[in-house]
Amino acid sequence: xxxxxxxxxxxxxxxxxxxxxxxxxxxxxxxxxxxxxxxxxxxxxxxxxxxxxxxxxxxxxxxxxxxxxxxxxxxxxxxxxxxxxxxxxxxxxxxxxxxxxxxxxxxxxxxxxxxxxxxxxxxxxxxxxxxxxxxxxxxxxxxxxxxxxxxxxxxxxxxxxxxxxxxxxxxxxxxxxxxxxxxxxxxxxxxxxxxxxxxxxxxxxxxxxxxxxxxxxxxxxxxxxxxxxxxxxxxxxxxxxxxxxxxxxxxxxxxxxxxxxxxxx
Amino acid sequence: xxxxxxxxxxxxxxxxxxxxxxxxxxxxxxxxxxxxxxxxxxxxxxxxxxxxxxxxxxxxxxxxxxxxxxxxxxxxxxxxxxxxxxxxxxxxxxxxxxxxxxxxxxxxxxxxxxxxxxxxxxxxxxxxxxxxxxxxxxxxxxxxxxxxxxxxxxxxxxxxxxxxxxxxxxxxxxxxxxxxxxxxxxxxxxxxxxxxxxxxxxxxxxxxxxxxxxxxxxxxxxxxxxxxxxxxxxxxxxxxxxxxxxxxxxxxxxxxxxxxxxxxxxxxxxxxxxxxxxxxxxxxxxxxxxxxxxxxxxxxxxxxxxxxxxxxxxxxxxxxxxxxxxxxxxxxxxxxxxxxxxxxxxxxxxxxxxxxxxxxxxxxxxxxxxxxxxxxxxxxxxxxxxxxxxxxxxxxxxxxxxxxxxxxxxxxxxxxxxxxxxxxxxxxxxxxxxxxxxxxxxxxxxxxxxxxxxxxxxxxxxxxxxxxxxxxxxxxxx
Numbered sequence: 001x002x003x004x005x006x007x008x009x010x011x012x013x014x015x016x017x018x019x020x021x022x023x024x025x026x027x028x029x030x031x032x033x034x035x036x037x038x039x040x041x042x043x044x045x046x047x048x049x050x051x052x053x054x055x056x057x058x059x060x061x062x063x064x065x066x067x068x069x070x071x072x073x074x075x076x077x078x079x080x081x082x083x084x085x086x087x088x089x090x091x092x093x094x095x096x097x098x099x100x101x102x103x104x105x106x107x108x109x110x111x112x113x114x115x116x117x118x119x120x121x122x123x124x125x126x127x128x129x130x131x132x133x134x135x136x137x138x139x140x141x142x143x144x145x146x147x148x149x150x151x152x153x154x155x156x157x158x159x160x161x162x163x164x165x166x167x168x169x170x171x172x173x174x175x176x177x178x179x180x181x182x183x184x185x186x187x188x189x190x191x192x193x194x195x196x197x198x199x200x201x202x203x204x205x206x207x208x209x210x211x212x213x214x215x216x217x218x219x220x221x222x223x224x225x226x227x228x229x230x231x232x233x234x235x236x237x238x239x240x241x242x243x244x245x246x247x248x249x250x251x252x253x254x255x256x257x258x259x260x261x262x263x264x265x
Numbered sequence: 266x267x268x269x270x271x272x273x274x275x276x277x278x279x280x281x282x283x284x285x286x287x288x289x290x291x292x293x294x295x296x297x298x299x300x301x302x303x304x305x306x307x308x309x310x311x312x313x314x315x316x317x318x319x320x321x322x323x324x325x326x327x328x329x330x331x332x333x334x335x336x337x338x339x340x341x342x343x344x345x346x347x348x349x350x351x352x353x354x355x356x357x358x359x360x361x362x363x364x365x366x367x368x369x370x371x372x373x374x375x376x377x378x379x380x381x382x383x384x385x386x387x388x389x390x391x392x393x394x395x396x397x398x399x400x401x402x403x404x405x406x407x408x409x410x411x412x413x414x415x416x417x418x419x420x421x422x423x424x425x426x427x428x429x430x431x432x433x434x435x436x437x438x439x440x441x442x443x444x445x446x447x448x449x450x451x452x453x454x455x456x457x458x459x460x461x462x463x464x465x466x467x468x469x470x471x472x473x474x475x476x477x478x479x480x481x482x483x484x485x486x487x488x489x490x491x492x493x494x495x496x497x498x499x500x501x502x503x504x505x506x507x508x509x510x511x512x513x514x515x516x517x518x519x520x521x522x523x524x525x526x527x528x529x530x531x532x533x534x535x536x537x538x539x540x541x542x543x544x545x546x547x548x549x550x551x552x553x554x555x556x557x558x559x560x561x562x563x564x565x566x567x568x569x570x571x572x573x574x575x576x577x578x579x580x581x582x583x584x585x586x587x588x589x590x591x592x593x594x595x596x597x598x599x600x601x602x603x604x605x606x607x608x609x610x611x612x613x614x615x616x617x618x619x620x621x622x623x624x625x626x627x628x629x630x631x632x633x634x635x636x637x638x639x640x641x642x643x644x645x646x647x648x649x650x651x652x653x654x655x656x657x658x659x660x661x662x663x664x665x666x667x668x669x670x671x672x673x674x675x676x677x678x679x680x681x682x683x684x685x686x687x688x689x690x691x692x693x694x695x696x697x698x699x700x701x702x703x704x705x706x707x708x709x710x711x712x713x714x715x716x717x718x719x720x721x722x723x724x725x726x727x728x729x730x731x732x733x734x735x736x737x738x739x740x741x742x743x
Contacts, residue, residue, distance in 0.1 A: 080697035096695040100713025110699035
C-alpha cells in the first residue's frame with residue numbers, strides 16, 4: 001500500500017558488498033516506506049540473496065561502500081542479532097537444521113529475546129505454548145512441529161512455513177523473504193502467502209526476493225525491482241512482474257540496452 | 266568468526282586458586298620404602314601392603330601405553346610425591362569442625378557443603394588431597410545398612426569386604442596406570458549396598474587436587490549386593506598450576522544378581538592455559554562387573570577438563586541378561602586432548618549394551634572416541650547399539666572415532682552409528698537473525714547435541730553439567 005505520507009523505514013544508498021574478494025553488490029539504491037511491499041526479481045547470481053543477507057548482517061559478506069539507514073539508525077554498524085531485535089527479519093532461502101533443539105524451545109528463546117529487548121514481558125513455556133499454537137493456526141501447521149528439532153527432517157514446505165511462523169512471532173518492522181516460494185507446492189504457497197498477507201499492516205514493510213511471478217499473484221507488491229549484476233536496473237509497479245513473465249529477463253536487458261543506447265546518442 | 270570462537274573459549278579457569286592448608290608431603294619418588302611408608306601411615310593390614318607391593322612389582326615390569334591418540338612429554342615418575350595429607354588437628358565429628366579454609370575453598374567452587382548436603386539431599390564424601398575430611402549423612406545411610414565411607418576407613422572397619430573385592434574387577438597388573446594406582450593409592454571412596462536395599466539418595470564425592478606436584482591416586486570400590494541399587498556421583502575440579510599433575514584413579518564396581526549401579530561423573534579439572542601449558546593428566550581405569558543375572562551397570566560421564574583424558578569406563582557383562590550402558594560427553598578446547606570411550610565385554614547370555622558418545626572439539630583440541638564391543642562365544646543373543654557423534658567448533662580442532670568390534674557368536678546383533686557435525690557461521694547467523702547471540706546459540710546447540718546424555722544424569726547434576734559446558738565453550742564461537 002503506497003502512502004506518500006508514511007515514514008521511510010529503509011534507505012539503501014549506493015550499497016557495495018563483496019564475498020571473498022568478489023564484488024557482488026555494485027551500488028544498490030532502494031527506499032522502503034512503512035506499509036509497502038517490494039518485490040526484487042532477477043536471475044540467479046544477480047545479487048538478490050546477497051542483498052537480503054547483507055541487510056541482515058551475514059558475517060560472510062563485507063560491505064565496501066554505501067550506507068543503509070533503517071528506522072533512522074545506521075544499520076551497517078549493528079551486529080546481526082541487534083538488527084533482528086530492531087525489527088529486521090530474514091526468512092531464509094535454506095533454513096538451517098539444528099538437531100536436538102526442540103522447535104518450541106528455539107522459538108521461545110527467539111521470542112523472549114526480542115520481547116526483552118523491547119522492554120516487554122517474557123512468556124513462560126506454558127504461556128508461550130498457547131501463544132505459538134494460535135500463530136500456527138495462521139499457517140495451518142500441525143502442533144507436532146513444536147516437539148520436533150528445529151527444521152530437522154522438515155520438508156521444504158515445512159521449513160518455509162516455520163520461517164513465516166517466526167515472522168508471525170517476532171512481528172518485524174521489515175521482513176525480507178528470500179525465495180520463500182521456492183520448494184512450495186501450490187497449496188503450501190497459498191497458505192504461506194495468506195499468512196504473510198495477514199501479517200502486513202501500515203507500520204511494517206516486506207521485501208520479497210523471488211524468481212517468479214507466481215508468488216506475486218498471492219502477495220501483491222507495490223513496487224517491482226529488477227536486479228542485474230548487483231544493481232537495481234529497473235523499478236516499476238506490479239505489472240512489471242507480469243510483463244517479465246511474458247517476455248523473460250532478456251526483454252529487460254534489451255530494454256535497458258535500448259535506453260542506454262538512446263542516452264548515448 | 267574464528268576470532269569470536271576463540272574469545273568464547275578463552276575464559277580463565279574459574280577454579281584456579283590454591284588453598285593454604287598445611288600438608289604432610291612424602292618425599293618425591295617411588296620405591297618400596299615409600300609404599301611401606303604409605304601403608305604404615307594408614308595403619309594398613311598386611312594383606313593390603315602385599316597387594317601394594319605386588320602391584321608395584323608388576324608396574325616395574327610394565328611400560329607406559331603408547332597406542333592412544335594423545336601427545337605429552339614423558340612423565341618422570343620419580344619426580345612425583347606419592348602422598349600428601351592435610352595435617353589433622355583432631356578427629357572431626359561434624360561439619361562445623363572442618364577447617365574453615367577448606368570450607369571457603371568449597372565456597373569458591375560454588376559447592377557449599379552444608380547447602381549442598383541439605384538442599385540436594387546428597388551425602389558428600391569430601392576428598393581433599395587424598396584424605397577424607399568430612400562425611401555426611403552417614404547415620405541416615407547406616408539405618409538401611411549402607412556403608413559409605415573413605416576407602417581407608419573401610420580398610421580399618423570392613424577389611425573382609427575390601428579384601429574380597431579390591432582388585433577383583435581391575436587386577437593389580439591390569440595396565441600401567443592401574444598398577445601404579447594399586448601400589449600407591451592413598452584414598453578414595455567405598456560404598457556397600459546390602460541385599461535388597463535401594464539407596465535412598467544419590468551418593469556423591471567431590472574430588473579436589475590441591476598440593477602442587479602431588480599426584481592423586483584415588484581408589485573407589487562400589488558393591489551392590491543382590492537386588493540392591495545405587496546412584497553414585499563424582500564431580501571434580503582443581504586449582505590452577507603450571508606443572509602437570511598426574512591423576513591415575515581406579516574405580517571398580519561390582520553388581521550382583523538383579524543389582525544396579527549408576528555411576529555419573531562431571532569432570533572439570535584444570536585443562537591448562539590457552540597455550541596448553543599445565544593442566545591435569547587424567548589417566549583413569551574405570552570398570553564395572555555386572556556379575557549377577559539381570560544386573561545393570563551404567564556409566565554417565567561429562568568430561569570437560571584435564572589437559573589429557575585417557576579413560577574407558579567399561580562393563581564386563583558376565584551375568585545372564587545383564588545390561589551395560591555408557592553415556593558420554595567429552596568436551597575439549599584450546600590444546601586439550603581426549604582419548605576416551607568404553608569397553609563392553611559380553612560374556613553372559615542375552616546381555617545388552619548401549620553406547621552413546623558425544624565428542625565436542627573446539628580450539629586446537631583433539632578428541633577421540635575409542636570403543637571396544639566384544640561378544641564372547643558364550644554370549645548368546647547379545648545386543649549392542651553404539652552411537653558416536655562428534656561436533657567441531659571452528660576449523661583448528663579434530664575428532665576421531667575408533668570402534669573395535671569383535672564378535673565371536675553369530676547370534677549377536679551389533680549396531681554402530683557415527684556422525685560428525687560442525688557449528689559454523691551459517692548456524693550462528695540463523696540464531697543471530699532471530700535475535701539470539703553467539704554464546705546463547707552455542708549453548709543451545711551443544712545442549713541439544715548432548716541431550717541424550719544429560720537425560721541420564723541426576724537432575725541437579727544435569728543442571729550443573731549444562732552450565733559447565735556453556736562456560737567451557739564460552740568464547741569459542743563467533
